[in-house]
Amino acid sequence: MADLVTEYIGLKLASPLVLASSALSNRLENLEMAEGHGAGAVVLRSLFEEQIEQANTQLEEELARGAESNPEAITYFPPQRVGPHEYLTLVERAKKALDVPVIASLNCSAPGSWTEYAKDIEQAGADALELNVYAVEADPKVSGAEIENRYLEIVGAVRKAIRIPIAVKLSPFFTSLGHFTARLDALGVNGIVLFNRFLQPDISLEKMAPVPAMTMSQPSEALLTLRWIALLHGRLKADLAASTGVHDGPGALKQILAGAKVVQLASALVRSGIPHLGKMLAAIEEWMDKHGYSSLDEVRGSLSQREIQDPGAFERAQYVHLILSQNI
Ligand SMILES: Cc1cc2nc3c(=O)[nH]c(=O)nc-3n(C[C@H](O)[C@H](O)[C@H](O)COP(=O)(O)O)c2cc1C
Secondary structure (H helix, E strand, C coil): CCECCEEECCEEECCCEEECCCHHHHCHHHHHHHHHCCCCEEECCCEEHHHHHHHHHHHHHHHHHHHHHCCCHHHHCCCCCCCCHHHHHHHHHHHHHCCCCEEEEEEECCCCHHHHHHHHHHHCCCCEEEEEECCCCCCCCCCHHHHHHHHHHHHHHHHHHCCCCEEEEECCCCCCHHHHHHHHHHCCCCEEEECCCCCCCEEECCCCEEECCCCCCCHHHHHHHHHHHHHHCCCCCCEEEEECCCCCHHHHHHHHHHCCCEEEECHHHHHHCCCHHHHHHHHHHHHHHHCCCCEHHHHCCCCCCCCCCCHHHHCHHHHHHHHHCCCC
16 A cells, blocks of 8 residues: 655655645534544635734724833733734644644745744644735835845744744746745755735626626646746755645545645645545546555655656747647
């Protein structure tokens, strides 16, 4: 029987399939179900920087009001960071209920006092923290270099604040992703999650207004992730996690062949239910048995850019070849 044990960001996982940060990973019963169907780890739904900042501001206002009426109030209740308590409670409950690693998630776009909240997450028992660095960067006055430096400042501050492993979840919209991931690597990041998937607003012709559109991913979207996992595998100390468009066992295997340590699943499980994860694992095992692999380490990265005969397959050379060969 194939061995699916996987080491990811210093954590030992029984399988490479991870419940992604999503609407599913906000509820304890879903986390337990994912573990029951073989998830190697779970990533909790993100807590947003704005939620923490808002809670901090409220506390400061309350303290200021209290200080006016009672000067000792500040001494009794020294200003301290308090974030949304529910999140820490979820971390604690998940840790108590599950044997698999629990990865907390913070969604952020700018450095700030909220970074200190990462310490509270660590203290609540999270095994690791995923930082989803996200902003739609459309200001013509702000250069790509400035944006990258801002992201690195966030990650650096969190890295200094906590000891547990950190994975950074990125969007695919970087001019030089190789360079940026190398800089993250140099900061001591333990994992890089490729990629976050943006929900793009649509325009309603009836309402004559932009409307939010919640769509699940399609398997074809996994190819972007596949390419970048294949390009980056073996070039970074950080582990790579694949996210976006993986819906079945073969899809997960391709990401592992490209070099992913783990594959995160959201849309597939929203669509087909959490038990689908178990079916995906069975498909992976069956393929490994059929092809004579006894462990995932033998499989992982064997089709990354570094390992294949034709390194151009993941680069522009292939694009040129493909375009020029089309005669319709
Ligand atoms: C309903 C839903 C909620 C999500 N919430 C979060 C979140 O809170 N934090 C986060 O980092 N990603 C979140 N995601 C993104 C997923 O983790 C994942 O990166 C993305 O959906 C692409 O993977 P998929 O193709 O498996 O869906 C969410 C996705 C869905 C579908």
